[in-house]
Amino acid sequence: DIQMTQSPSTLSASVGDRVTITCRASQSISSWLAWYQQKPGKAPKLLIYKASSLESGVPSRFSGSGSGTEFTLTISSLQPDDFATYYCQQYNTYPWTFGQGTEVEIK
């Protein structure tokens, strides 16, 4: 199985900060990577697909980059609504696998 490793596990930031989360795959997944946001008690929400494509309706402050084994999710200016847990997921090869999550908390 492909292992997905996110860093950091927890990130403390302030409103307006630029935030970057990293995701590494244990083998190449080309660009078959998605990013999800999850808030407590809610289902995950797709933010980014194919590593860098913004899902419809998602604010443009979210962006994704990378290919192969190294990927990043960037929030250009953190907003109050962005405090949540973020997961990367590879869908290049079954079984699909998620990273362990990154909790973005208020500093």
Place this chain on the structure above:
Amino acid sequence: EVQLVESGGGLVQPGRSLRLSCVASGITFDDYAMHWVRQAPGKGLEWVSGISWRSGETAYAASVKGRFTISGDSAKNSLHLQMNSLRAEDTALYYCGGSSGTTGWAIDSWGQGALVTVSS
């Protein structure tokens, strides 16, 4: 608007079986692949199983292979997960998810989840 609604969760004893269902509206099943993703209490997301209607391909996580079976009826827009030989570690909120070619097959639609508790 896409809507996915899960049902069938509950409390079950270890070793017993349970069947989850998911009914979809607002989508054409044939254009989607469908998945089950679970989240144990306080833990992260784990992809469990997926099915592609067009190819008939099914896939499973190693942790459930041989115990869980995914199936569905595209005419009824319904998805199922038959869970046998349940273990305490299967306790989780089970989400039904749909992925389409529009998003390169990432999971772009999610239900609200069905809670499965495995305990004696």
